[in-house]
Amino acid sequence: MFLVGLSGGIASGKSSVVQVFRDLGCAVIDADAIAHQVVKPGYPAYHRIVQAFGREILLENGEINRQALGSIIFRHSEKRKLLNAITHPDIRKEMLKQILKYLVQGYRYVILDIPLLFETKTMLRFMKHTVVVYCDPQTQLSRLMQRNGLSREEAEERIAAQLPLEEKRQLAQHILDNSGEWEATRRQTLHLHSQLEDSLDFLPLRLGLFAGFVGIIYLLSQHLLL
Ligand SMILES: CC(C)(COP(=O)(O)OP(=O)(O)OC[C@H]1O[C@@H](n2cnc3c(N)ncnc32)[C@H](O)[C@@H]1O)[C@@H](O)C(=O)NCCC(=O)NCCS
Numbered sequence: 001m002f003l004v005g006l007s008g009g010i011a012s013g014k015s016s017v018v019q020v021f022r023d024l025g026c027a028v029i030d031a032d033a034i035a036h037q038v039v040k041p042g043y044p045a046y047h048r049i050v051q052a053f054g055r056e057i058l059l060e061n062g063e064i065n066r067q068a069l070g071s072i073i074f075r076h077s078e079k080r081k082l083l084n085a086i087t088h089p090d091i092r093k094e095m096l097k098q099i100l101k102y103l104v105q106g107y108r109y110v111i112l113d114i115p116l117l118f119e120t121k122t123m124l125r126f127m128k129h130t131v132v133v134y135c136d137p138q139t140q141l142s143r144l145m146q147r148n149g150l151s152r153e154e155a156e157e158r159i160a161a162q163l164p165l166e167e168k169r170q171l172a173q174h175i176l177d178n179s180g181e182w183e184a185t186r187r188q189t190l191h192l193h194s195q196l197e198d199s200l201d202f203l204p205l206r207l208g209l210f211a212g213f214v215g216i217i218y219l220l221s222q223h224l225l226l
């Protein structure tokens with residue numbers, strides 16, 4: 001089994017692309033969804049976050065108010081580092097569990113949607129392929145403002161909390177350009193999917209060729225000996 005690390009910038013279109021892979025039946029691990037899971041009441045990270053950020057970041061039902069926490073951590077880099085230090089080890093453990101689950105289920109590859117893949121680098125070395133979902137800066141800003149109902153300043157703050165998308169683009173093996181119409185991105189995603197599928201055939205093909213070669217040598221040797 002091999003791992004495919006998929007990343008991008010905030011609101012560049014990662015979740016939309018990942019949905020295409022899901023629809024194709026691929027195994028997908030979503031780091032954002034795991035980040036939401038490991039901070040639920042009762043989980044160890046929940047208590048550490050309440051200790052560090054105070055009860056004012058809680059909703060009435062006791063759950064973490066992610067909107068409130070987000071507005072703190074995207075504004076203050078030291079708070080962001082603190083939240084990352086609390087949550088990232090638990091996120092990594094859960095990702096590892098899910099990788100093992102997919103391995104046992106017999107999937108040949110798993111797509112990991114990790115927004116901070118290139119920032120933290122921890123998971124990077126395990127990826128056979130890396131993919132960046134890119135869009136131009138203006139498109140990213142306007143999609144983020146629209147989706148989250150943010151002012152320009154707030155959206156710029158969130159974009160600045162990550163490595164520039166242009167830099168991520170330079171670091172990835174595969175780029176999906178999501179600056180334009182969705183249909184164009186969907187087509188690129190389908191093409192990438194077939195490339196990944198093809199790379200699956202590589203090992204069985206090599207084994208097949210090797211077995212064929214051994215077989216021919218055997219037959220030739222039998223023929224020559226007779
Ligand atoms: C800040 C939080 C509370 C905001 O929650 P919310 O539901 O509003 O947003 P969501 O989780 O869907 O994240 C949206 C996007 O924000 C960006 N983002 C999230 N956390 C961070 C971070 N620590 N640094 C930079 N960008 C981040 C990512 O691009 C992500 O895709 C939440 O994202 C969080 O707990 N983040 C810390 C854990 C983390 O690093 N998650 C990223 C995946 S590893």
Ligand SMILES: Nc1ncnc2c1ncn2[C@@H]1O[C@H](COP(=O)(O)OP(=O)(O)OP(=O)(O)O)[C@@H](O)[C@H]1O
Binds near residue numbers: 010016115147180
């Ligand atoms: N090609 C496109 N054309 C128009 N809108 C798009 C396109 N691709 C994505 N969007 C919209 O842009 C927004 C961001 O997309 P999406 O949620 O997939 O990004 P993301 O990278 O997963 O975001 P995050 O980093 O916050 O998790 C969504 O509202 C989505 O519907």
